[in-house]
Amino acid sequence: MRLVPRGPVGPALSLLVPLFSVLLAFAASLLLLALFGTSPREAAVAVYQGLFTDLRGFSELLRRAVPLVLAGAGLALAFRAQFWNIGAEGQLLLGAVAAAGVALFSGIEGGWLLPAMALAAFLAGGLWALLAAVLKARLEVNDVITTLMLNYVAVYLVEWLIHGPWKGKTAFGFAYTDRFPEAASLPLFPGTALAWPGVVLAVLLAGFFAWLLFATTFGFEVRVLGENPEAARYAGVRATVTLSLVALFSGGAAGLAGFVEVAGTHHKLLSPLQISLGYGYTAIIVAWLARNHPLLAVLTGLLIGFVFAAGDVLKVALMVPFQLVEVVNGLVLFFLIAGEVFLRYRVVFGGRRG
Amino acid sequence: MRKVWIAVLAVLGALAFGQQELKAGWLYVGPIGDYGWTHAHDVGRREAAAAFPWLKTIYVENVPEGQAGSYIDQMVRQGVKVIFATSFGYMDAVLEAAKRYPDVIFAHATGFKRAPNVATYMADFYQVFYLNGLMAGALTKTGKVGYVAAFPIPELKRHINAFTLGVRAANPKAKVLVRWIYEWYNPAAAKEATEALIAEGADVFAFTEDSPTVVQVAAEKGFPSFSHYSPMLKFAPDHVVSGQLVHWGVIYKDFLAKVYAGLYTPKNLEDVDYWWLLPQGAVELGADFGVPINPKFAGRLKAKAVNHPIFGEINVYDLVMKLHGLMKDVELAFDPFQGPIKDRRGILRVPEGLRLTKHQLETMEWAVEGVVGPWPNEPKK
Secondary structure: OEEEEOOOOOHHHHHHHHHHHHHHHHHHHHHHHHHOOOOHHHHHHHHHHHHHOOHHHHHHHHHHHHHHHHHHHHHHHHHHOOOOOOOHHHHHHHHHHHHHHHHHHOOOOHHHHHHHHHHHHHHHHHHHHHHHHHHHHHHOOOHHHHHHHHHHHHHHHHHHHHHOOOOOOOOOOOOOOOOOOHHHOOOEOOOOOOEHHHHHHHHHHHHHHHHHHHHOHHHHHHHHHHHOHHHHHHOOOOHHHHHHHHHHHHHHHHHHHHHHHHHHHHOOOOOHHHHOOOHHHHHHHHHHHOOOOOOHHHHHHHHHHHHHHHHHHHHHHOOOOHHHHHHHHHHHHHHHHHHOHHHHEEEEOOOOOO | OHHHHHHHHHHHHHHHHOOOOEEEEEEOOOOOOOOOHHHHHHHHHHHHHHHOOOEEEEEEOOOOHHHHHHHHHHHHHOOOOEEEEOOHHHHHHHHHHHHHOOOOEEEEEOOOOOEOOEEEEEEOOHHHHHHHHHHHHHHOOOOEEEEEEOOOOHHHHHHHHHHHHHHHHHOOOOEEEEEEOOOOOOHHHHHHHHHHHHHOOOOEEEEOOOOOHHHHHHHHOOOOEEEEEOOOHHHOOOOEEEEEEEOHHHHHHHHHHHHHOOOOOOOOOOOOEEEEOOOOOOEEEOOEOOEOOOHHHHHHHHHOEEEEOOOEEEEHHHHHHHHHHHHHOOOOOOOOOEOOEEEOOOOEEEOOOOEOOHHHHHOOOOOEOOEEOOOOOOOOO
16 A cells, blocks of 8 residues: 555545544544543533533634634744744743733723734734744744744743732732733623634634735735745745745734733733643644635634534533543544645555556 | 531431432642642542532543633533632632622632632641641751742742741751742652752751652652652651641531531622631641651650740650640640741741731741742832
8 A cells, every 4th residue: 555646636625635534533532532431422412512502602612713713824824935933822922921011011091902902912923923034034044943942932931920020919929910900801792701802803814814815916925935935036025024024924913812812811911821722832733724724724723623622511521531632632633634645645555566 | 526517417408408419510720640739629529429428529620720711611501509619720710600600609729709609718737837847847957958849929938937937946046948949740840959959958858849759859868858738658658757638528528518508508608718727627737647747757856855935845746746736726725827926037027925817827928037048029028
């Protein structure tokens, strides 16, 4: 048995393969749950009842998906330019830091506070990514390494702030900032914990990135730069400028995810592991599954949001151990990624020819 | 006495409610296998489940703060009527959920905000830490006791202060060297901190971290230590002197029995705040249940005599036992934070003849004399 390259793939196949992967992934997850004594039927019923029978349950799926879509759409843009941004987690945290800083210390009041926080978060996330982009464009420093390492710097920055200068007076000695003023809270959809402006922001931003990428000269430059840097240079694409803008948008989107998390859910700055549940890393898979198409990231973000929210439901409703839930989450992602191989290759049974 | 009380309540409840079932849920911050905080809460949950045939329990582990509200939603959907949230970080989520579900009873561990359907509870160790300090002071030869600490929050500051007061009562010149590791669970950091303290000359160890690392590292060098939270005697039977143990089950059983009997309702919990210590049996002195002092150290502790203001010339072993007896009594004839106590900057914190209120204990930021090392948020006034 061996794998033979397929060449160009039609739209039917590129839809069928991921769909099939998803089905296989769910089947494998249910099988695994069954091995540990949870009936697949019960699991499916619990997930259905937990997520799809009322608004509050369904809103949790969306709440999980919003940061994934925001960061994922940004990464889709970055990957198009072959800017290998593994740093969405750090950019998200920087966005959370900037939003918290504006909320707590800017003195801005009333209706301008939330837009100011969002802007600050976008800029902070964007500039954090820009560091790596400039190093790549000017000095050819490997962007995978720099963006990844900057995640750790961001984690320690947050830790330092909440243990040190930003530690709250009302935090009882714990490592939190004070709670943000009321005006810094995103409005919630009635009857849910979902900050609806986050949903709007995610969809608009994904749409904007798609428009940018496929309907503007800038987008054309991005794609050429990604697919053939040599050709891009001959065509007069200014690599540094293009790459910098891509980084700014990509990091900015992740920064906005951080803004939505602190302004919508936490209302304070807290431990980095609590601000983001690994959203910046999972967003890489969101972008990748979306074939680096920012609008498709809305769909893939929802899919992974569903997987996470379903795990949450199983933990409570059927007391599935958290370790098993994490294995199932990993398994689903594994199937989705592994399935991609069959898009590019076809399996040929039998020995090697000639 | 307490057991009788709980049994009576349970019977009353059964009479009042017939065979009705009560479902309770626990939100855990870590995994139940952490051998520390979450493990101890889960032991308490199982004790309650075993004690009351009418009780059904469920739990979720590793609950992130931002997800606590969502897990509470799912629990309520499962018919849970009493929810125990076992981490400080769930405070806001609990209070918001309490508004959403006015008929559900919430109890929040370590918190300080209550509502008609939100109670708070805590089993605190500060008395036990004082007793451990007495023993540590008697056992140190270098006059330096090492303390590996998780976070510089008032709870730990209170414990380290009580411990240091004990150390100095047995050995007025001794010092307690403190190292913060900024994690609740991090064996690698705990090991590093212990080794650093050994290098500084410490020869007796106590700690706040959810693994037996400090005990093990100290034992390798032959140094005595005090276990934390879970029974750790078995990890170094020749080196663990004593320690602090918790019985969350005592609180859970009391609380749930009162809910079942109809004494606690979603309307009357505004003032229900468990601050349970030795007298209530919520905490215990020892490195293992029923072993307040490792017999292997009895000789050394009996050989160390101190001149005590109340008992006169007395050896440390007997002193620990006497004070243990006094603090287990509800009359509380003895308290570690009995004035006069100055902090290490020389400011009088507890005036002669006074003790600290619960609020002062809960918000303690200062360090007693004898504490050495960084102390974030140390008040200058």
